[in-house]
Amino acid sequence: MEVNNKLYKNQGIHVITSIFTVEQGTTKVLLIKRKNEPFLGKWVLTGGALYNNEDLENGALREIKEKTGIENIELIQSKAYGKLDRSPVMRMVAISYIALIDSQRVNILKNTRNTSDAYWCPIDKVPALGFDHNEILNDAIKELQKQIIKSNILKSLFPNGVTMPELQKTYEIILNKKFDRRNFRKKILSLNLIDDTNTTNKFEGNKPAKVYKFKKKIEDKDIFL
Amino acid sequence: MEVNNKLYKNQGIHVITSIFTVEQGTTKVLLIKRKNEPFLGKWVLTGGALYNNEDLENGALREIKEKTGIENIELIQSKAYGKLDRSPVMRMVAISYIALIDSQRVNILKNTRNTSDAYWCPIDKVPALGFDHNEILNDAIKELQKQIIKSNILKSLFPNGVTMPELQKTYEIILNKKFDRRNFRKKILSLNLIDDTNTTNKFEGNKPAKVYKFKKKIEDKDIFL
DNA sequence: ACAAAAGTGTTGACTTTACACCCATGG
């Protein structure tokens, strides 16, 4: 590689995270409002340009912390985006991540050096976003749906354990489908994502529900036949 | 984004393709030998640095053409790699692609401006590659295995149609598993990847086999329950 | 007529779906 070739100059990398939460019966994504050009005043996903002294995931985490205040978050890589015109400033390639957090547990910054607002937007009410973030978000939603049935991504919503009814509600919201209670329980247990604890959780006036915990590690499933 | 911030300088993007073929009972990947530093004389996957006037896929295609002579190839995006030290020259983020082609149909260049050799290497005999290409390749093999059961990626091996026995051999090689002939046929037909033509293919001294064609478009499968 | 490879159907095992009643708790 000839480092000084003009064709290699002025390239950069965006790290963009679709941060999801589930609340009030709907899946929401964290949107932030830009304080600078380009797309000043536009809503976008959380992210920004990668520094040359940090790896992809650390860059995504730094951007998340700077622009939202959120720390200690687990990321899953989604896709890469490289259309020539995806940023008006400079040639930028974007690496997209997804994350899921409990919005109750974090305090979102509404005003930072680069952002003037932030909110949890229901995914069926997302406005026109800056850059190619609508496309990135749509792919991320599909990836989230795939991840909840094969990874422990939901663990972050339930760090202290979860009951079957809670879990079922969450699946129903994210996948936008209803399940039978008995069959859901069997299916989830067969996926081997959670372990029984021997505790129960009491809510008012109801039978206590068993508490389960997400496994630390999930083994890969077999592919075919 | 402050374009002149030093932290954004000197970043580049690699586009790397694991080009597979299936022959002589084994899956092979195209390796090329580097003619320049870094990793002069080392075997690597097909790829190089993206230009700032081409999008990701076009960049990958250009690199493939330049370094191997192969044209008209379909790519599937795999993962992104961003460790700080993955290139010794400069900070490079890699976007990985996979492709599958019929090695009989192409003539691989053995000597180009940047390469001094090229060969189809059985995937169980891959040497230590330059950069992080062993890691990229291992992920690509898994992705290839996923793709053959949900996409028409195998079409490129059989542009003129394929018979069940041929297809079965290919699946068995790529997935490294044996299948029952009757069950394989049922499974493949249920995957809706191929269409019956009403022709048969004669081989010497055997019963002619029905010829199938890969569909142009494959619809996505449902996720859960 | 025989060798070589292709085509095909059925049964049992397993998995998935549909469905209804009892239980524990707080008020």
Add this chain to the structure above:
DNA sequence: CCATGGGTGTAAAGTCAACACTTTTGT
């Protein structure tokens, strides 16, 4: 004792796995 939501089992349907014989062709 009642209202609320949680827990559980079974039968029917569908899917998957195992298995052997017949067909077509060229020699």
